[in-house]
Amino acid sequence: MRNNSKPAGDAVEDAATAVSHYHTHSIPLDMEDIRRDWDKPVTEAGLAAKTSIVVRVGALDLGAGTGSFRVREMMHRIAYPLGVHVRADVNLTDIEATCTDGKERMTEVIDLPTTGVNTERIWLLEHYADWFSVNLGLDSMYHSTGDVSDGLVRNLDKSDVSQVSAELAKQIREERKAAEAREQSGEASDDPVLDAMEAAEVTVPVSMVRAAAADIAAEGATDDELRSESEEALEEDQITRRRLHDRLLAMQGADGGAAAEVAASGGAASADAAADSAHGAAAGSGVAHVVADAAAVVHGAAAAGHASEAASGPTVAADAAADAAAAETPSRWREVARSAGGWSADAQSASQQATQFATVTADSAQLSAAAQPSPQSAAQSSSAAKSSAQPSSAKSRRTRTHRPPTGEYAEHFDHVGRSDGERRPPITVRQAHERLDLIERRKPLYSAEFAGFASAVACASFVFLLGGGPYDMVGAFVGAGLGHWLRRRLFKHHLNQFFVTFVCVALAAFACTGMLRLIGLFDPIALTHDTAYIGAMLFVIPGFPLITGGLDMAKIDFPSGIQRVTYVLCIILMATLAGWMAAVVVHLNPTGFEPLGLNPWANTGLRALTAFLGVWGFSVMFNSPQRMCLVAAVIGMITDTLRLTIVDWGVPAEAGAFIGALLAGLLAAAWRTAVRAGVLPPHLGYPRICLTVPSIVIMVPGMYMYRAMFYLGSFDTLHALDWAFRAFMVIICLPIGLAMARVITDKSWRYDV
Numbered sequence: 041m042r043n044n045s046k047p048a049g050d051a052v053e054d055a056a057t058a059v060s061h062y063h064t065h066s067i068p069l070d071m072e073d074i075r076r077d078w079d080k081p082v083t084e085a086g087l088a089a090k091t092s093i094v095v096r097v098g099a100l101d102l103g104a105g106t107g108s109f110r111v112r113e114m115m116h117r118i119a120y121p122l123g124v125h126v127r128a129d130v131n132l133t134d135i136e137a138t139c140t141d142g143k144e145r146m147t148e149v150i151d152l153p154t155t156g157v158n159t160e161r162i163w164l165l166e167h168y169a170d171w172f173s174v175n176l177g178l179d180s181m182y183h184s185t186g187d188v189s190d191g192l193v194r195n196l197d198k199s200d201v202s203q204v205s206a207e208l209a210k211q212i213r214e215e216r217k218a219a220e221a222r223e224q225s226g227e228a229s230d231d232p233v234l235d236a237m238e239a240a241e242v243t244v245p246v247s248m249v250r251a252a253a254a255d256i257a258a259e260g261a262t263d264d265e266l267r268s269e270s271e272e273a274l275e276e277d278q279i280t281r282r283r284l285h286d287r288l289l290a291m292q293g294a295d296g297g298a299a300a301e302v303a304a305s306g307g308a309a310s311a312d313a314a315a316d317s318a319h320g321a322a323a324g325s326g327v328a329h330v331v332a333d334a335a336a337v338v339h340g341a342a343a344a345g346h347a348s349e350a351a352s353g354p355t356v357a358a359d360a361a362a363d364a365a366a367a368e369t370p371s372r373w374r375e376v377a378r379s380a381g382g383w384s385a386d387a388q389s390a391s392q393q394a395t396q397f398a399t400v401t402a403d404s405a406q407l408s409a410a411a412q413p414s415p416q417s418a419a420q421s422s423s424a425a426k427s428s429a430q431p432s433s434a435k436s437r438r439t440r441t442h443r444p445p446t447g448e449y450a451e452h453f454d455h456v457g458r459s460d461g462e463r464r465p466p467i468t469v470r471q472a473h474e475r476l477d478l479i480e481r482r483k484p485l486y487s488a489e490f491a492g493f494a495s496a497v498a499c500a501s502f503v504f505l506l507g508g509g510p511y512d513m514v515g516a517f518v519g520a521g522l523g524h525w526l527r528r529r530l531f532k533h534h535l536n537q538f539f540v541t542f543v544c545v546a547l548a549a550f551a552c553t554g555m556l557r558l559i560g561l562f563d564p565i566a567l568t569h570d571t572a573y574i575g576a577m578l579f580v581i582p583g584f585p586l587i588t589g590g591l592d593m594a595k596i597d598f599p600s601g602i603q604r605v606t607y608v609l610c611i612i613l614m615a616t617l618a619g620w621m622a623a624v625v626v627h628l629n630p631t632g633f634e635p636l637g638l639n640p641w642a643n644t645g646l647r648a649l650t651a652f653l654g655v656w657g658f659s660v661m662f663n664s665p666q667r668m669c670l671v672a673a674v675i676g677m678i679t680d681t682l683r684l685t686i687v688d689w690g691v692p693a694e695a696g697a698f699i700g701a702l703l704a705g706l707l708a709a710a711w712r713t714a715v716r717a718g719v720l721p722p723h724l725g726y727p728r729i730c731l732t733v734p735s736i737v738i739m740v741p742g743m744y745m746y747r748a749m750f751y752l753g754s755f756d757t758l759h760a761l762d763w764a765f766r767a768f769m770v771i772i773c774l775p776i777g778l779a780m781a782r783v784i785t786d787k788s789w790r791y792d793v
Contacts, residue, residue, distance in 0.1 A: 067092045067148060069473060081466035082122060083176060089469045090122045091139040091146045096476055098128060098135050099150040101165050105157035105662075106729055107588030108600035111135070117169045121176040132585075132603040154537060155607070157584045159664040159730040164201065164479050166727055167192050171475075175467050183725045184716045187212050196478035200485075202665035205723035213721070485663055488528035495579040496521030498657025498738075501650035503575035505684065506743055507633035511559060512572035515552040519576025523548030524661065527580075541614045545577045549622035552576035571630040574746045577619050579661065582611045583737030588729070590775020591782075595789075616749030623750065630750060647684055651738065652677040659734040668726050669734075671711065676735035679704040683739060693766070697739050698773040704735045705781020713785075732778055741770045 069075075074092050077085035082093065098115040102108075108130035119126040119139065128137040133152040138145060166182040171193040173179065174186035183189055191208040198204050486494070499520035500513040508516070527544040552573040560567040589604030623630065638646070655676030659669035683700035687693055708731040715725035744767035751760035782789040 067096055067150070074469070078470050079468050082469055082472055083466065085469050087124070087139060087141050087144045087146050090119075090124050090141070091137070091148055093469070093472050093476075094119045094122070094124060094126055094139060095135060095137050095148045095150060096473070097165060097168070098130070098137065099152065100161060100476065100480055102130060102133070102135060102150075103152050103155065104159070104161040104165070105155060105584040105588070106162050106727075107592050107604075108597050109592060109595045110162075110727075110729065114165060114169060117181055118172060121173050121178050129599075130597075131600050132607055153534075155585070156531075157662045159659070159662045159668065159727075159734075160482070160485060161479060161663075162727050162730055163665070163668065164192075164196070164482075167205075168475060168479065172467065172472070182727075183722055184718060185212070185722055188722045193475055196475060196482070199483075200665075202667055202723075206667070206721070209721045209723040485665065486660055488525050488532075491528055491661060492521045492525030494657040494660035495524030496657075498654045498661065499575050499578050501654035501657065502578050502738055502742070503572065503633075504650045505647060505654065505680065505738060506575065507635070508572060508575060509569075509633065509636055511556060511563075511566045511569050512575065512633060514559065515556045515569065515572040516575035516578075518555040519548035519550075519552030519573060520579045522551045523576065524579045538610060538614045541580050541611055542618045545580055545615045545618035546622055548576040548579070549573040549619050550626070553622070553626050553628065570628045571633055573622065573628065574619065574630055574743055577615055577746070578742040580611060580615045581737060581740050581742055582608045583658070583740060584662070584733050586740065586771065587733050587736070587775050587778060590772065591779055594775065594779035594782075596792075612745055613749075616746050617753075619746055620750055620753045624753075630747065644681065644685060648677050648681045651680040654738045655680075655734050658737050662730075662734060664730060664734070667724065668730055671724065671726060672731045672734040675704055675707045675711075675731055676738065678707065679735055680738055693741075694769045694773050697770045698777045700739055701732075701736050701774045701777025702781050703777075704732050705778045706785065708732045708735075709781060709785035728782075732781075736774055736778070739770070739774060741767045744770065 067074075069092060071088070073086060073088035077089040080089070082090065094115050097118050098111045101111045101114045111130045112128050115126050115128055115137065122141075124139050124141050126137055126139045128135055133155055135150040136147065137150075138147045140146075167189040170180040170182050170186050170189035173181055174190060180186035180189060188205055188208050192201055192205045195201060195204045484491075496517040500517040503512045503516045523544040526547055527540055530540045530543070552575075556566050556569055556572060585604040586608045589601045589608065591601075592598075592604065593601030622628070636643075652673045656669050656673040659672045664672065679700040682703065683696040686699065687696040691699075705728070708728040711720070711731065712725060712728055714720045715722060744763050748760050748763035748767060751757075751763065779789070784790075
């Protein structure tokens with residue numbers, strides 16, 4: 041035998057080359073156990089392929105800056121439709137997840153190179169989870185309807201998916217309004233079978249139901265055969281109706297006796313047509329024999345009317361047909377059905393299905409009653425026949441929309457009434473990963489220049505909320521804009537975060553000081569504003585890991601929470617060291633801002649405006665779509681203005697921070713609830729973490745933290761500890777307020793389960 045195995049060194053080299061085609065810090069998707077299921081539906085794929093989707097979603101969510109509690113929740117959302125249980129250990133930059141399907145168990149480990157913030161990705165992953173669930177036959181979980189999520193995920197190649205979601209929501213709203221208008225106007229349904237059943241006036245005795253159920257169970261006819269018979273019978277019925285209509289029109293000038301004879305013969309023919317039509321209409325539902333027998337009742341009644349035509353005319357014949365059809369009431373049939381026993385399981389099941397469609401078309405019987413014996417009523421007979429025969433009549437019929445049935449046999453009839461467009465093909469492993477590729481490789485929404493402008497607006501607004509004046513705001517605007525612009529440019533080259541933080545903060549401090557020196561050439565008072573540069577460096581405040589770390593600890597996930605808080609302290613340390621170095625170089629002595637002396641009402645209005653602009657700027661820095669930025673800005677405007685106002689009234693700053701964070705969490709939850717309830721459009725359903733963190737990041741005491749580091753660098757330990765503990769108390773109150781809001785509004789946070 042030939043030995044085709046490669047040397048060990050070559051095999052290792054080939055494996056390394058194959059893995060290198062994919063992302064460095066993600067699952068190698070070209071492994072054999074994943075590649076063999078690449079084009080299979082995800083529900084039929086092996087555990088390795090399912091695990092690759094679950095863990096990759098968690099890695100993308102973690103890399104977007106969200107907390108470990110949300111990462112676990114997202115992974116569970118993806119694993120549940122796949123029949124997989126996942127247990128994950130999530131930290132700041134790594135995931136160790138074990139997935140099992142009851143037969144096998146697989147563990148995957150993901151180690152990210154760095155962390156960051158991308159609120160657009162967090163939002164898109166929620167829509168991805170809903171798209172995934174809806175296409176696997178479950179309901180949407182994050183949003184009230186899965187239509188927007190389905191359309192959005194299918195258009196991830198567009199640059200502005202927020203606008204795509206808005207257009208989809210508008211289209212869905214217009215379609216619903218059009219459907220309601222059609223329902224109110226009584227427009228007929230597009231399904232002739234359902235129309236015929238709706239027009240039925242005759243019900244079926246339970247004895248016929250039992251007999252037909254037994255026949256169906258014995259014959260074992262397929263649904264395709266029954267549907268084919270239904271279509272043929274409907275065509276024959278339409279032909280018979282048209283012929284009868286033409287004959288009645290031709291008899292308008294005839295004498296009463298001849299008209300009565302034609303009407304009687306037409307009544308019998310229409311009864312036969314009704315039998316055929318009813319047979320076909322019920323065939324698709326597996327009750328062809330039942331409805332055919334019911335039509336025979338109408339036929340017998342029409343015959344009785346024909347026998348008594350000479351005495352009473354066709355009107356009496358029609359009444360006889362109606363009486364014969366209503367001889368037994370459905371309530372009595374249900375009683376008989378309940379008391380009956382000895383059925384086989386198949387027959388009983390078929391009978392239960394048949395009773396749902398136990399009505400037949402009796403429109404043709406009405407045609408026989410429409411023909412009057414006197415020539416004076418010939419025109420009325422013609423119009424009545426036309427009204428009954430033509431499907432586009434003015435008869436009011438409700439437009440049907442698909443509603444999934446409930447009960448024991450719901451799963452067998454879920455397709456009934458559903459349009460072809462709603463029958464979605466199964467998602468393959470390839471499609472699931474292709475959608476994730478589009479999410480992962482999306483470019484930032486904003487250029488480095490626009491992000492720098494947003495940073496400038498945010499920090500200038502931050503300075504005003506801290507008590508700064510116009511010169512301070514101008515200096516912070518210039519410094520923060522240049523600092524964040526350089527930060528974006530350096531991050532593009534994947535440089536170390538701590539190095540980038542130090543360099544960008546130093547640039548921001550020097551640029552702010554230089555701008556104030558330039559203004560001082562025209563107005564020397566600007567040279568006394570030594571505190572403005574602190575506001576220029578606030579764009580590096582790690583608000584997301586600070587808040588999510590506190591929330592993780594609130595969920596008793598201390599490893600992840602401690603890692604995030606440690607990361608925050610490292611970023612703050614590098615930023616304050618850079619600021620302290622700049623202050624030493626240019627001989628700055630930050631003592632605080634001078635009071636502006638504004639009118640209380642004017643001060644409150646300006647605070648609301650700058651709070652709105654500040655939150656908007658931070659949201660842009662977090663890569664939020666503009667609609668999300670505006671929603672977060674409104675929440676931040678309300679909460680931060682309230683916080684500053686109650687602090688002016690004498691409330692401690694720590695309590696003010698707690699109240700502001702609590703209110704921000706409640707408002708974000710109320711917004712999300714309003715979207716799910718249909719009060720707000722579905723495309724405005726954003727993750728709460730994407731609304732709350734930007735709205736409270738301007739409450740982070742950056743001034744306190746920097747002053748603590750400044751005094752520490754000057755070896756003034758007493759003042760350093762004083763400002764450090766002030767900052768610590770405010771910082772811990774922010775995640776506590778958000779956690780309280782989650783406990784109030786979210787059951788999963790209210791109970792430890």
